[in-house]
Amino acid sequence: MHTDKDVVSEERKYFLSVLQTFQSYRKQSMLRIEYKEKCLASLTDHHQKWLVKYKNDLEAFKKCIDKNANYIPIVMEHANNIFENVYSNENTSHSETEVGTLSEGLDKVQSVFKQLMRDWSSLGAKERMQCYDPIIDEIELEFPIAECARDEIFILVPGAGLGRLAFEIASRGFSCQGNEFNLFMLIVSFHVLNHCKVVNEFEVYPWIHQYCNNLSAETQMLSVRYLILLTIFFERINYCF
Numbered sequence: 752m753h754t755d756k757d758v759v760s761e762e763r764k765y766f767l768s769v770l771q772t773f774q775s776y777r778k779q780s781m782l783r784i785e786y787k788e789k790c791l792a793s794l795t796d797h798h799q800k801w802l803v804k805y806k807n808d809l810e811a812f813k814k815c816i817d818k819n820a821n822y823i824p825i826v827m828e829h830a831n832n833i834f835e836n837v838y839s840n841e842n843t844s845h846s847e848t849e850v851g852t853l854s855e856g857l858d859k860v861q862s863v864f865k866q867l868m869r870d871w872s873s874l875g876a877k878e879r880m881q882c883y884d885p886i887i888d889e890i891e892l893e894f895p896i897a898e899c900a901r902d903e904i905f906i907l908v909p910g911a912g913l914g915r916l917a918f919e920i921a922s923r924g925f926s927c928q929g930n931e932f933n934l935f936m937l938i939v940s941f942h943v944l945n946h947c948k949v950v951n952e953f954e955v956y957p958w959i960h961q962y963c964n965n966l967s968a969e970t971q972m973l974s975v976r977y978l979i980l981l982t983i984f985f986e987r988i989n990y991c992f
């Protein structure tokens with residue numbers, strides 16, 4: 752039978768694995784490219800000559816991955832303090848190095864980069880308009896500002912991802928809670944909501960790991976900047992997790 756202590760310990764262990772997975776992003780991503788380079792190198796010289804552009808592209812992909820990786824320590828800086836009630840440093844018998852990385856973790860880190868584009872960059876504006884505006888319009892219609900105290904209306908956003916919809920609802924005066932169980936998303940949304948203060952400060956390469964549905968290698972290397980909002984109006988708000 753599992754005791755409460757076992758559950759806390761397992762959760763802490765999982766949390767540390769997520770941190771380890773974030774930290775392994777550069778190494779794991781480079782290994783994948785190096786594997787491609789190794790395959791390329793195994794071809795005959797004659798065939799390799801046909802693939803010079805591909806070889807150069809792989810070199811350029813590494814530079815983009817490196818830039819994505821530079822962003823990880825910035826996110827990690829506050830990760831240990833994101834939850835008010837659990838996961839504090841004292842609350843553990845595990846160490847980060849002991850727990851290892853998650854096998855599915857690299858894909859999750861990659862999807863966070865895409866989600867940053869969708870939720871917090873200007874390039875994601877059209878997609879946000881299509882997905883979030885109908886919800887926001889409906890809420891505005893249901894609770895007109897002149898007819899209710901918006902802070903007394905409690906709205907839940909299930910599966911909140913990187914928190915943009917929850918942020919939009921809260922910024923219209925409602926009491927809003929986003930519900931999300933993916934720690935990769937939670938750690939990055941904590942960074943975005945509580946620690947990003949400068950417009951377009953960060954540059955990431957959301958499609959760098961995507962090898963299909965690209966018109967060219969150059970589209971794979973497109974970058975986006977976030978955060979697009981002036982968070983100055985929300986400076987005094989602490990978004991709780």
Ligand SMILES: C[S@@+](CC[C@H](N)C(=O)[O-])C[C@H]1O[C@@H](n2cnc3c(N)ncnc32)[C@H](O)[C@@H]1O
Pocket residue numbers: 869870882909910911912913916930931932933936
């Ligand atoms: C398709 S994503 C959508 C994210 C965001 N709402 C958006 O529109 O960009 C679904 C999200 O729901 C989260 N999710 C799925 N099941 C959940 C559950 N049972 N509890 C909390 N979060 C959940 C996933 O981790 C994921 O981030």
